[in-house]
Amino acid sequence: MSAATRTSPRTSARRRRWLTACALTASAALVALPASAAPGGDNSPFGARTLARLAAQRTHSAHAVTPRLTAEDDDGNEADEIAEGADQYAEARTSPGIVAPGAYGAAWQSLTNLPRTGGNWRDLTALPYDSDDARYRDFDSNSSGGSGRVTGRMAAMAADDDGYVYAGSAGGGVWRSRSGGGHWQPVSDRLPSQSTGALALDGAGRLWLGTGEATTNADAYLGSGVYVLSDPHHGTFSTRGRVGGDELESTTIHELRFGGGKVWAATSEGVWSHSTKKITGAWKLEFAPNPDYLPGGTKANDPSAAYKNIANDIAIDPKDPSKVVLAVGWRSGDDYNGFYTKVRGTWTRITSGLGDLPSDADGVGNVTFARSADGSRYYAIDQSPEQLHTNPDSGLEGIFVSKSGSPTGPWTKIADYKGLAASGSALTSSGYMPGIQAWYNQFLTVDPSDARHVYAGLEEVYESKDGGDTWSTVGPYWNFGFSCWSIDPAKQTGDCNPTTHSDQHGVAIGRHHGKSFVYVGNDGGAYRRPVDGSQDSAGHATDWTSLNDGTIDTLQYYSVGIGKDLAYGGDSVTGGLQDNGQSLLRGNDTVMGSNFGGDGGDTLTDPADGCNMAEEYVYLAVQVTQNCAVNDGSWITDPTKVTSYNVAPADNTTSEARFIAPLAADMRSSSTWIAGGRHIWVQTHGYAIRSGTEWKSLYDLGAGRTATAVAASGGKVYAAWCGPCNNQGFARGIAVGNADGTGWHDITLPATGADGTVPNRYLSGFAVDPHDADHVYLAVNGFSRHWTEGPGAGVGHVFESKDGGTTWKDISANLPDVPTNSAVVTPNGGLAVATDLGVVYRAPGRTSWQRVGGLPAVAVLQLKLSPDGSTLYAATHGRGIRAIKVRDCD
Template sequence: MSVPTRGRRWITVCALTASAALVAIPPSAASGRGGADPFGVRTLHQLAKEREQSVGSRASSSPRLKADDDDGNEADEIAEGADQYAEARTSPGVIAPGAYGAAWRDLRKLPATKGAWRNLTDLPYNSDDARYRDIDSNSSGGAGQVTGRMAALAADDDGYVYAGSAGGGVWRSRHGGGHWQPISDALPAQSTGALALDGAGRLWLGTGEATTNADAYLGSGVYVLAHPHHGGFSARLRVGGDELDSTTIHELRFGGGKVWAATSEGVWSHSTKKLSGSWKLEFAPNPEFLPGGSQADDPDAPYKNIANDIAIDPKDPSKVVLAIGWRSGDDYNGFYAKSHGTWTRITTGLGDLPADPDGVGNVTFARSADGSRYYAIDQSPEQLNTNPDSGLEGIFVSKSGSPTGPWTKIADYKGLAADNSALTSPGYMPGVQAWYNQFLTVDPSDPQHVYAGLEEVYETKDGGGTWSTVGPYWNFGFSCWSIDPAKQTGDCHQTPHSDQHGVAIGRVHGKSVVYVGNDGGVYRRPVNGSQDASGHATDWTSLNDGTIDTLQYYSVGIGRDLDHGGVSVTGGLQDNGQSILRGNDKVMGSDFGGDGGDTLTDPANGCDIAQEYVYLAIQVTDNCAVNDGSWTTDASKATSYGVAPPDNATSEARFIAPLATDLKNGSTWIAGGRHVWVQTHGYAIRSGSEWTSVHDFGAGRVATAVAASGGKIYAAWCGPCNNQGFARGIAVGNADGTGWHDIALPANGTVPNRYLSGFAVDPKNADHVLLAVNGFSRHWTEGPGAGVGHVFESRDGGTTWKDISANLPDVPADSALVTSDGGLAVATDLGVVYRAPGRTKWQRVGSLPAVAVLQLKTGPDGGTLYAATHGRGIYAVKLRSLR
């Protein structure tokens, strides 16, 4: 991917939360396109230009994908980025169900250290902060206060609203939004797939986010809270047995005394009256690929029984239609109904709704309260794989109220684009990532009043005759947009964050409101709200008041705040740029946009920051990217500078690629792609040409971790990185380019043949290094050389290694850190563990929910440990309190 020096693109990546199991999408099953959102005022046209260069899917070995060579298609790169997150946890094989559940139980049994975590990011995060209006920021786009991705919503008529996040659990507000409280922290899965209130007022939770992204963890089943105004979910509230453990749940629907669940392993049902007893498998199109089946170990198995939604006839609950199918297409995709006791694909009578498998992908249904109408959104595999503009088949209505139709198309991507959408450029139009972005709901008081969510929010009040883009994709590009630094969102009104996932309609103080959940959190407006002349809503309110912290961090950086005292804390986020929290801040700002990858911060000056976007697209600033709002492209007035090493231009780097400074010399930086890159100008670097390649791993190999101390560099690589021939290795050399050599790591040697995710170098001895290993041991992994263990130690510069995992549970390890006193902290997918100096056993640090911790750093004085979680923000703990 070629990233321009100035101007960025907004990218959608997927959720992760701890739970039962994770399975990678192999090349033969990978999506034709992932989700990609343009970022910033200067990049809509740039994205469109890139997408014109490549139609359809990225190159794939799948005979069912119509693939052209990828020449810079950003959406394809997002699918690849999603795959890569899963590869780290699954390669070299397929993970058996139950791995995360066992790890969580074992982790909870570890003795706990003293000390407690302190949440640093439980305060508002303003993406429109006027202090940070660098051209590469998101400021004035209109999303306002944001948090992490919301996958599902539910609301009642008493002002209660429930928000299920991708990685940070379920939250409750008693005030129509705001003053949130977490209510699912006791569960072993913090990933939400579905939320629903039944007729008795009970709140049902389906765990496991079902956006079919490769880096989404699976869930631990379905739970029900009888009195959701009080209390919270617990493991004892699980419905049925373990039948839905290790699945994702797309929707929960009710009818005929049953709750129906559309899952990644088919459609299941359970009585809503008697909650004990097993779930019943209603339909799986390819049962041989289910766990225990004859082909359960096939790499394509996780994509052979995808169920997206269930439509139940309100007049006759025995009549049910199932929407089945993998987003990229398969022979089993389609709509199914039961005939003579057998589920059969519907091939006639659907009207405009496709009957051919190529036309049915991700589907969402919605029914009017009076039962007179059914609506549906359909994403088309054929469109996904061949149309550079959109993957949307359309929005449809069944005016008979029956889910069997006949169905009439009431919207397509061209029509939605013409209704004052922000997505009107060839190559990027409404529904371009409809496999990922979908919601649909009907106003309970009006069967013709519908809200639909794709990248944007759309509304029709006449049953689809006309549409308004009430939640446009950012303010950039509209005539109302202004860069006046005194104006929070220019002359435009607030708009929801892009990429819609959840929707609910409820009442607050007797007034009907609609809630939407997206990659930026939760937003609300009156159901019958106001619009401007363009049809854009003028009355959206962000409900992300800081009490709901579901921010999904990849990284964290800490430096002294020379202006205000204390420290400046910054970190890279999924789809929410880079946050910055200064010493005296009551509100976090966002000084960079897009996805935030790795972060470097000068310990001596917290305004010296390097932030990675993706694929080593690195920006650097020496003033926290503060400017006067002028958005200048004049280099002499710039507040940030693009300094990407050359592997960025050729996309020869991981989506989130490793970046580090030398422990002994903060002006020496190391970046890893196909090459190991070094630059020695520190935060004074101003051009990507200042990087020097000191080692080439070779074609098809990319760095997974880098670390350096005193000029000695350790670099881990993989290639291939998926479970189709996975290989890994370590190279060691010097920052001046001398002494580079590969370390012998035989496939069945001490170090497992799994993804090598992080190094920790002893600051007192560069030959003493620790290695964190991702994935699961061979007990759970069917793959060559999976081995055992997650933490390894070398005292001879990497020549030989010893497994020091000891009592550490079998859980993916993401990074490691040697503390100033010789202790060792390791970040895992389920929290942080610590080994005190001179000890061999591990302890659990504090009490975090079941959330992944991706990176650990210490502060300028070395006395505080900072943890970047992917779903619950940034936490800190005093190291002295651990003993």
């Protein structure tokens, strides 16, 4: 989508949106789906995340005020903005071409073969993170929204009747609770993939894990197959438990279903089956609608290959397990979309007899099935490609029931988006309708003791106790906009009940101490309530409990910032998160707070005073605070007493910056900041900046180009750019100049990325030698040409220049062929590099690389040093913020 057609993000005071489907799934799974090549990719809403207006008439506070709003706060097509953000994450790893399956698997093997440094990473964020923290209750936070303690996105849930609960995260692996939720332990750290697609318990009590998150968002990583854990109460997953061979490597797995002595897998490469009696032997490909596009096929390298064989779910007839219905299709629509069953031994599209459930390709997109325990009913959620393209309100076709218990129907529609909106939904106050992200948000389950008792998940959680005749929004989007809500800090969450985080993905029902609970997984982690719980007069549940107690850390960070905590000692640590705002951990905190909602992008923190912070939302929407954003609520009666200021440079308002745009402070002057969009910007007021007009443009990269990385030291500035940034004509470059505006020029880089030169791939980060501004390192994303079939993919991931960027030398040596994201020069002259599979380190005077610490297979997006240089901090995208002593790396 061009910059001219997308809507500018909101840059003034606002209630941040939680519904960002650019939910990044960092893992060691295999390559991301390149959305730029996807059929219909540019037309698909990608997160209808909007803001709840803080209108005075919706509060009960006598002193409530309407926050500052500008024309940029008007509702626009925010969904397209979020879609572009996700596309950009994928572009960095796939451009300039298509990445072959197996890239991450080979990289993980190579990484594990590296020698390891000493020391171990400390998990700094392994403590509760309170999104409702009353210390930060202002109009730039989500405080009082009602979702309470959060962690990173949960893609799947499973639970048994013995109090054991299993949560599968998007990028941080699988976790187990022995106490009905809480007191979590990781159980998949030894696997080469930490991305979860499906979790399922079979009749023998074994836990099955399908790796590769299957939400079809542009940056969902693929997996390494299916694993089974025979003793889930006590054991942990290992590679020895992989089912079959390598048939399901490089896929995502949407669902695992059981029937007829088989486990069925709905994957991004068709439907497969395997015996449940033994895990050896190959998987059988049951059905692929377009086999020529599978690996090894004649069209395997076609840009649309990843979208031609997507299967979403499998429904097995409880009366006859040989009768199976497959839900197949790409969420944006394709000719092969539809429901299939075997007719005389051949998989055939069902074209009639389904009743209200669509049988045409335009009406069948992402589908989830659920069967009642007694076999009397089948339920289904269907997302419609046609609705996705033509209906600005919702992409939901509906929720359906087959009262015969057969997956072939006939099916009756029991809910549509209008009916769900009238059931107590909070989405309508945000300008959207239920199912706006039905291709991304879906779960469905039936109470084992009552075939008419159903839970459905979209952006919110819905419940029906009468088979779909009536519905209640038991887990509303948030509490903003409800009459019970008040922004007054003295009233905490007012009279509103706690709710779940938005964006629902996984669900399970289990028992603990003899009581049945429903467990839901979403973009904020895991929550539970009694299956037959209580509701208030609006139909909202009164009994949700957050299970994100701090023992489970799957937080997905983009960035990290560190500064001295002058009030409490030690360091103040903050970071920007996917869909969970900005976390803030003070020196004396036992609970992290959040002063900043929605997505959190890049972060700057004053090394001398950790309460001086700059936080990015998206597209360079920068906010600054000088008191850790602690707010005593006085701004309610006096709007001039704000704690945060919006200081976005002009590329924010013209939408000419990356979704997560680069922001950096000069290494020798924390008051000089560099920001990158189409222009390279500078401001010299540091944390005292109060307006976006204080930025000055240093250099225009040119139309269609946008900065991917910036760095500065002693007034010398480096800026990397791409444009176009996708695999359709991808180009990259580096510009160098001075912070005073002089000397700016483009570095001449070979267009082909010849051996030994900087490849024609995404340039993701600089690391400047603190003693010599002309000595700089460059981190290069994507995969080398062995895996990437694109022009100029070249080889190498880390390059060094000793002449200010004029010439570069490949120093990758034994570094695994894996996307690199960030780098820092340590005080002793070593070099630490963040990759999609962890952190590597090159000691001073050495040419080879070592693996740092013992991180599982998780992406690390940014590295920073503590103010005294003694500690290395890593922003992981799935396992929180980690820290290790620099001395332990040598």
